[in-house]
Amino acid sequence: MLELQGLLTQKNIKVLVTGNRGYIGSVFTELLLQKGHEVIGYDAGFYDANALADLPKPNRQITKDIRDASAEDFANIEAVVHLAALSNDPLGDLAPNLTEEINFTATVQLAKLASVAGIKRFIYSSTTSIYGIANTQTELDEDSEKKPITVYAKAKWGAEQALQKMGTESFTVVCLRPSTVFGASPSMRCDIVLNNLVGWAYTTGSIEIKSDGTPWRPMVHVRDLSQAFIAALEAPQGLVAGEAFNVGRPDGNFTVRQLAEAAARAVPGSKLYFAQHQALDSRTYRLNFKKILTVLKDYYQPQWDIDRGARELVDFFKKVNFTEEQFHGRVCNRLAHIKFLMENGQLDENLYHTNEAS
Ligand SMILES: NC(=O)c1ccc[n+]([C@@H]2O[C@H](COP(=O)([O-])OP(=O)(O)OC[C@H]3O[C@@H](n4cnc5c(N)ncnc54)[C@H](O)[C@@H]3O)[C@@H](O)[C@H]2O)c1
Numbered sequence: 317m318l319e320l321q322g323l324l325t326q327k328n329i330k331v332l333v334t335g336n337r338g339y340i341g342s343v344f345t346e347l348l349l350q351k352g353h354e355v356i357g358y359d360a361g362f363y364d365a366n367a368l369a370d371l372p373k374p375n376r377q378i379t380k381d382i383r384d385a386s387a388e389d390f391a392n393i394e395a396v397v398h399l400a401a402l403s404n405d406p407l408g409d410l411a412p413n414l415t416e417e418i419n420f421t422a423t424v425q426l427a428k429l430a431s432v433a434g435i436k437r438f439i440y441s442s443t444t445s446i447y448g449i450a451n452t453q454t455e456l457d458e459d460s461e462k463k464p465i466t467v468y469a470k471a472k473w474g475a476e477q478a479l480q481k482m483g484t485e486s487f488t489v490v491c492l493r494p495s496t497v498f499g500a501s502p503s504m505r506c507d508i509v510l511n512n513l514v515g516w517a518y519t520t521g522s523i524e525i526k527s528d529g530t531p532w533r534p535m536v537h538v539r540d541l542s543q544a545f546i547a548a549l550e551a552p553q554g555l556v557a558g559e560a561f562n563v564g565r566p567d568g569n570f571t572v573r574q575l576a577e578a579a580a581r582a583v584p585g586s587k588l589y590f591a592q593h594q595a596l597d598s599r600t601y602r603l604n605f606k607k608i609l610t611v612l613k614d615y616y617q618p619q620w621d622i623d624r625g626a627r628e629l630v631d632f633f634k635k636v637n638f639t640e641e642q643f644h645g646r647v648c649n650r651l652a653h654i655k656f657l658m659e660n661g662q663l664d665e666n667l668y669h670t671n672e673a674s
Pocket residue numbers: 334335336337338339340341358359360361362363380381382383398399400401402403404418441442443444493494495496497498503505508650
């Protein structure tokens with residue numbers, strides 16, 4: 317039967333959230349719980365030891381690798397929001413075959429299991445990195461050419477294409493393409509641009525930009541993104557089935573200079589330095605967010621601009637007594653922490669927990 321209404325218009329639906337203990341997942345889980353829904357978390361717990369504040373407790377937690385997912389994991393579930401992944405380019409470069417295995421193969425397998433189990437909606441967290449390097453004169457929309465460059469971006473784009481082919485009238489697939497995320501989370505990341513800049517300003521009192529600050533970055537706050545995932549669950553099937561949405565806000569494209577200035581404003585007295593040369597990192601692109609802001613306007617209204625987000629980060633850092641040592645260490649850096657777990661024998665070369673893992 318055609319699933320006409322959005323799922324979350326029903327009370328208390330059961331949502332399996334993969335990656336629920338990560339940066340986005342922990343904020344999204346809290347929001348789902350606040351709205352009265354039942355959350356079944358599914359996460360291998362790679363970063364658990366680094367949580368800077370309490371992670372929200374889902375109604376049930378599956379602690380397992382998504383590569384080992386089985387039919388039982390989907391019993392009595394109505395929707396899946398799939399966030400678990402090796403979540404950036406440096407991790408992708410550390411272990412290209414594992415990025416392919418986790419971000420592509422396991423993702424497609426997860427969707428197959430979900431579909432067979434009769435799950436109604438499968439929401440996938442893709443990325444705007446799938447567009448690759450672009451001409452910044454135009455804003456990229458969802459139909460713009462995809463030129464994924466990194467292993468991470470290629471796996472994400474491959475997964476999106478495979479997932480969209482699996483959609484049917486009874487299995488709704490929706491892909492969200494989040495801009496670079498910012499904002500506070502108990503499972504903090506400072507390896508993403510605005511969080512990193514505010515981290516520099518807060519812990520050292522200065523921000524040094526290794527370029528002239530001209531590259532463009534599309535940005536979205538972690539709470540607005542969480543609301544976008546809820547929108548993908550709430551909206552009627554006809555608005556979202558088989559669709560992909562860039563996720564951001566109306567003024568969602570910023571230069572690195574603008575981001576650095578916002579970070580400096582949030583930490584009064586902090587100093588800001590720019591190099592005169594152009595960026596070594598060639599990424600620069602601007603996105604168009606018209607589709608999500610019009611099609612899902614009744615469900616998604618972003619609330620967080622970069623200044624509000626930067627101030628929230630400072631308040632959070634104060635609350636958790638965040639230190640310069642933590643900032644430079646592995647606490648909020650995904651690549652550094654995974655390397656540490658491997659070097660200390662807690663993860664094996666295939667990123668499976670060993671007996672050494674506590
Ligand atoms: N943070 C961003 O700026 C951003 C932007 C665009 C897209 N995304 C995507 O959103 C999703 C979540 O990102 P995030 O920033 O929260 O990442 P994160 O690294 O903080 O969280 C990922 C979570 O997935 C879990 N995980 C990873 N591999 C797993 C596996 N094989 N089995 C089970 N669990 C596993 C980790 O333990 C972690 O809790 C990812 O898919 C990422 O690619 C993030």
